[in-house]
Amino acid sequence: MAEPARPIVRGRRLQCWAVGGLPELDPGADLAALGAMSLAAAGGLEPFDVVVVTSKVVSKAEGRVTQLSAVRPTSKAQEVAARTGHDPRMVQVILEESRRVIRAQPGLLVTETSQGLVCANAGVDRSNVAGGEAVLRLPLDPDASAQRLRDAWLHLAGEGPLGVVVSDTFGRPFREGAVNVAIGVAGMPALSDHRGRLDPRGYLLHASTIGTADEVAGLGELVMGKLDGLPLAVVRGLRWEGGATTAAALQRDPARDAFRS
Numbered sequence: 001m002a003e004p005a006r007p008i009v010r011g012r013r014l015q016c017w018a019v020g021g022l023p024e025l026d027p028g029a030d031l032a033a034l035g036a037m038s039l040a041a042a043g044g045l046e047p048f049d050v051v052v053v054t055s056k057v058v059s060k061a062e063g064r065v066t067q068l069s070a071v072r073p074t075s076k077a078q079e080v081a082a083r084t085g086h087d088p089r090m091v092q093v094i095l096e097e098s099r100r101v102i103r104a105q106p107g108l109l110v111t112e113t114s115q116g117l118v119c120a121n122a123g124v125d126r127s128n129v130a131g132g133e134a135v136l137r138l139p140l141d142p143d144a145s146a147q148r149l150r151d152a153w154l155h156l157a158g159e160g161p162l163g164v165v166v167s168d169t170f171g172r173p174f175r176e177g178a179v180n181v182a183i184g185v186a187g188m189p190a191l192s193d194h195r196g197r198l199d200p201r202g203y204l205l206h207a208s209t210i211g212t213a214d215e216v217a218g219l220g221e222l223v224m225g226k227l228d229g230l231p232l233a234v235v236r237g238l239r240w241e242g243g244a245t246t247a248a249a250l251q252r253d254p255a256r257d258a259f260r261s
Helices: 031-042 055-061 075-084 088-096 142-157 212-224
Strands: 009-010 016-019 049-052 066-067 098-105 108-113 119-122 134-136 162-172 175-186 232-235 239-241
Touching: 031 049, 031 055, 031 075, 031 142, 031 232, 049 055, 049 142, 049 212, 055 134, 055 142, 055 162, 055 175, 075 088, 075 098, 075 108, 088 098, 119 162, 142 162, 142 175, 142 239, 162 212, 175 212, 212 232
Parallel strands: 049 162
Antiparallel strands: 009 239, 016 232, 049 232, 066 134, 098 108, 108 119, 162 175
């Protein structure tokens, strides 16, 4: 039996634009329906489009908002807060969202989240959140969130294919500047796997795996902006082959992670 084709995502010429019209969301808001209206008003979708959605609006719709005034820090949170200089209540929320602490030093708290992501503050964020001392936690299951949105928006693309990427902003080892990455993926390959292919000079590729969904998330961030209140973007012009995967495919096995102690 022939080996299944490795997933590949290509795009020779791309278009990307932010989608406006999405109102400020309250917990429990129907992001799928509201997003569908905004996408339809912006011209709808085509097969092989990818919709990039910021994790913030997903978290708001899913009720992942916490008021720090209601948080009571544990002794562990107070100890970590003393090391980092963070608000002990914020640290308590971060620890609740984490499997383990990776770095805790003045001004920096890096953890592995319950979703398996490695990032600052477990992705808990105070920016772009209404309500005084409100903070946002990441979606509980970003891949499932992406799948639900894809199911709701698929008809806008003529039954697809359609990709959805839930994005968040992460820092990077050895690099200044944060970038948008894919924390949830549905309907498309998260990785482009070139291993086993020959380059133009006949060299057999052994380690060329590209984080395509992260690249798409970064492209979406360029047009959405950080402060413009535009949490949706469409990327057009990609084509892919091979089966769809989730963002879990982007998580490196800790045993092979040279950056993690």
